Structure formats: C-alpha cells, structure tokens
Amino acid sequence: MKYNIDPELRPILELLPPFDLKDPATMRATMDAIVGPANEALDTSGTSINDHPVPGENGAPDVTVRVYRPEGVEGALPGLLYLHGGGFVFGNLESEHATCLAISQNLRIVVVSVDYRLSPETAFPGPLDDCYAALTWTRGNADTLGIDVKRLGIIGQSAGGCLAAACALRARDENGPALCYQFLSIPVLDDRLDTPSMQAFTDTPIWHRPNAEQSWDYYLGDALRRGADNVPALAAPARADNLTGLPPACITVMEFDPLRDEALVYGQRLLAAGVSTEIHCYPGTFHGSSMVVDAALSKRGVADMFTALARGLCVDAQH
Secondary structure (H helix, E strand, O other): OOOOOOOOOHHHHHOOOOOOOOOHHHHHHHHHHHHHHHHHOOOOOOEEEEEEEEOOHHHOOOEEEEEEEEOOOOOOEEEEEEEOOOOOOOOOOOOOHHHHHHHHHHHOOEEEEEEOOOOOOOOOOHHHHHHHHHHHHHHHOHHHHOEEEEEEEEEEEOHHHHHHHHHHHHHHHOOOOOOOEEEEEOOOOOOOOOOHHHHHOOOOOOOOHHHHHHHHHHHHOOOOOOOOOOOOOOOOHHHOOOOOOOOOEEEEEEEEOOOHHHHHHHHHHHHHOOOOEEEEEEEEEEOOHHHOOOOHHHHHHHHHHHHHHHHHHOOOOOO
C-alpha cells in the first residue's frame, strides 16, 4: 500500500463507493442511500428534534435548520451551530443526523444543524450566507431555543469547516453574534492548493487533489477562480490577514489528507495571533476515515471532540 493507513481502517478501502464530484447528482444519491438505513436505527428518545425555516439573507430562500435539545433539562444550555461537510457539493440534515444527535445527547447541549445550499447550483457567497443567517437566527431566538448566548459555539467538518471559520471571521468583522468556540474538523481553508500535502496527495482515499480542485471550482463559481488574487478571505479563510479576536479553536487533521497542511498552518497562525488553539493530527488516517466508527483511532477522535467541545462550551462531558 502506498500510504501507511492504520490496519483497522484498511478494510473499508475496498468497500468505498467512488467519490467523484464531477457527477453531483449521483454522489448525492449514493450518500443518501448509505445514510437513510443507518438513521432509522438511531435511538432519539430523550431528545427533542424539530426543523425550523430561517429567513435567507438578501432575499435568498429560507434555510432549514434542525434543532436538537435534551428533554427534561431546565434553563439555558450551551448552543452549537453545526455545519456539515461534503465538499460544498453534497451533505444535508440527514447525513449529519447521527453526529448531531450524539453531540446533543452526550454533552446535553442544543445543536442547530444547517441545511445550507450546495454548489455548483449555488456558489459563494450563497452557502456562507445561509450559514450566517442560521447563526444570526440562533442568536436571535436563543431564549426560545433555551440557549445560553455566552456559550454559543460553531462546528464544521471539511467544507463545513471552511464555512465555520468564515462565519467566525464575519461575526468578528461585522460585530455579529459572539462565538465562544470554533471546532474545525478536517477543514477546507485554502483555494490556492499549494501546501506540501495538497501537492503530494493526488490519489488518497475519498479526498485527493483532483476532488479538491473540482470542489473549489464549484464553490467559487463563475465569478471567482481558485488561486486568483481576488478570492476573498470569507471564501477561503486561510487568506485572512488578521486572525486576532477570533474565538478559541480546536482543529483536527488526518495524516493522509491533502487538507492536512492548510489546517495545521491555520492553527499555527491562530496561536500566533493570540487565539487559544488545540490541534490534533491522527496518524494513519485519511479524510473521512472516521466513518469506520469501531476503529480505535475513530473512537479516540470522537472522545477528543466531546472533550474539546465540553471545555470550549463549559459543560461536563458525558462520554
């Protein structure tokens, strides 16, 4: 094997469907077929789950959010805005249902999952506008949702990590909702694609340089071109000149992921800017390897996530 993948993760490599972003419709249908049966088996008892329409920004369509709240808990709880991954191309409320449920159940917090518009149908800034509208709505409805506004955080995975980092930047610059924490899981951050890991990992499982190129082309649309000087920091947070004043962060990366180095650099820059930042790099892993939920490395990653979120949101971890 070209890459030293952890032995517990290797068996899934032969079972993975092709992740080809050139055919978004097929990619979405494949993911939906995988997720559906798994969600039906989840135990949702003890958790209130409700979908809400959120007005879109600047006349955009409503954004649907799904709110998870532990039942039988009085008073205001920490809140967490959840932004799914999927290369900006796929992913929805259902694909993240299990994860959001687990976070809410284990930490006893309110989780707000966002069904933002996807690319290539909707290019930047549409998906980010949807996520920021959801953040603003969550803050504005905190009393109704039972959220402690002093303990409102944001989490994003992969493309969702890009959107979460951008929401944190926008909230800082526009005096928007105050965030106490940001968790960036295997985040997409840099459209320039010039890091050593991005240049080297052209054939890694699930995510590799060709998929990264296609993903950015879809997300930036016709108005912008990846690598061009005019790509704004809200599209690619790695381009932000100033990272001071951002909320404390946790960043996770996988060893054999082309996104690895851009996330590590972003974490180092946050630290240099005076932002308290925790960084985890998991050996022998690849982008999306956490879907092998029984692997020791995957369990460690989940435990680390719960611990970091509990600290960042000032709650007691229950895992």
